Amino acid sequence: MSAAAPAGRVTLVGGGPGDPDLLTVRAVRALADADVVLYDRLAPHTTLAELAPRATLIDVGKRPGHHAVPQHEIDALLVEHARTGAHVVRLKGGDPYVFGRGGEEVLACRAAGIPVTVVPGVSSAVAVPSAAGIPLTHRGVSHLFTVVSGHAPLTDDELDRLAGLGGTIVVLMGVNTLPSLAAGLLRHGLDRTTPVAIVERGTRPDQRTTIAPLDGIVVAAGIAHAASPAVIVIGEVVGLASAGEAHALATIDRAGALGVEP
Ligand SMILES: C[S@@+](CC[C@H](N)C(=O)[O-])C[C@H]1O[C@@H](n2cnc3c(N)ncnc32)[C@H](O)[C@@H]1O
Missing domain, CATH: 3.30.950.10 (Tetrapyrrole methylase, C-terminal domain)
Structure with a gap:
C-alpha cells in the first residue's frame, strides 16, 4: 500500500489594519494552528512569534522602494508548503478581498488542488x-x-x-x-x-x-x-x-x- 501524500491546506487570513487587537478570534486561532505563515508588510506581524509559536515565518511584504516577492512566487510558495502537509496561513493586511489579491491566491490554490479557506478581516x-x-x-x-x-x-x-x-x-x-x-x-x-x-x-x-x-x-x-x-x-x-x-x-x-x- 503506498503512503498517502500528506494533506496540507491554506488559510487566507485578513489581519486587520495593523493593531493586533483588531485581529478576529478566528484569525488568532488560525495563526495558533499554523506551521508556516507568509505575511505582508501591513499585516500585524510584530506579535507573530507569540501568535504563531510553531510556525516558520516568511516575510513576503512589499516595502516602498524595495523589491517585493512577485505575486506568482507567493502563489507558488503557498502551494509548495501546503504540499508538504503543512497548514499554511497567508496573513494579509485588512481584508484579503479588498485590494489584496486574495482572489488570485485562492484561485492558485484551487488550481493546484490545495484546500483553501478565507478568514475575513477588518478592512482599513x-x-x-x-x-x-x-x-x-x-x-x-x-x-x-x-x-x-x-x-x-x-x-x-x-x-x-x-x-x-x-x-x-x-x-x-x-x-x-x-x-x-x-x-x-x-x-x-x-x-x-x-x-x-x-x-x-x-x-x-x-x-x-x-x-x-x-x-x-x-x-x-x-x-x-x-x-x-x-x-x-x-x-x-x-x-x-x-x-x-x-x-x-x-x-x-x-x-x-x-x-x-x-
Ligand atoms: C494593498 S492595500 C490593502 C488593503 C487591505 N486589504 C485592507 O482591506 O485594508 C494597502 C492600502 O491599505 C491602506 N491601509 C492599510 N492599512 C492601513 C493603516 N493601518 N493605516 C492607513 N492605511 C492603511 C493604505 O491605503 C494602503 O496603501
Whole structure:
C-alpha cells in the first residue's frame, strides 16, 4: 500500500489594519494552528512569534522602494508548503478581498488542488476612518460611501462619475496620486471647501490625521510629509472628526496655517 501524500491546506487570513487587537478570534486561532505563515508588510506581524509559536515565518511584504516577492512566487510558495502537509496561513493586511489579491491566491490554490479557506478581516477602508473618529455615514450628512484605489490615477471618466455620486469617498493607496485626484474632483464639480482627511498609520500608536479643504489638501499633505500607508477620506463627514479619537490631528487652514492637537 503506498503512503498517502500528506494533506496540507491554506488559510487566507485578513489581519486587520495593523493593531493586533483588531485581529478576529478566528484569525488568532488560525495563526495558533499554523506551521508556516507568509505575511505582508501591513499585516500585524510584530506579535507573530507569540501568535504563531510553531510556525516558520516568511516575510513576503512589499516595502516602498524595495523589491517585493512577485505575486506568482507567493502563489507558488503557498502551494509548495501546503504540499508538504503543512497548514499554511497567508496573513494579509485588512481584508484579503479588498485590494489584496486574495482572489488570485485562492484561485492558485484551487488550481493546484490545495484546500483553501478565507478568514475575513477588518478592512482599513472602514477601520482607519473609524479609528480617527470619522463616521463614514451620518444621518443627514452622508448615506453612502465609495471605496476606490488610488494606486493608479483615475481616468477622467471615472473622476466624473465619482464626483457625481455624492456621499463619502474613501481612497486606499492614494498618497502619490492625491494631486491628480484632488484636481480631477475639483474639475468635475466637487466644492473646493469639501473637507479631506489623510489618516496615516491608522490604529497604530503613531496614527496621525491631517485635515484640509479639497483645494488645500495637496499643500497640506506636503507640509505634513504625509506618507503611505494612509486612508484618505473626502466628504462632509470629515467635519465630524473627533480629535479625541485621533492620536494626533493636524489641521491646515486655507491660508496654510498649521494647527496641531496632540
Ligand atoms: C494593498 S492595500 C490593502 C488593503 C487591505 N486589504 C485592507 O482591506 O485594508 C494597502 C492600502 O491599505 C491602506 N491601509 C492599510 N492599512 C492601513 C493603516 N493601518 N493605516 C492607513 N492605511 C492603511 C493604505 O491605503 C494602503 O496603501
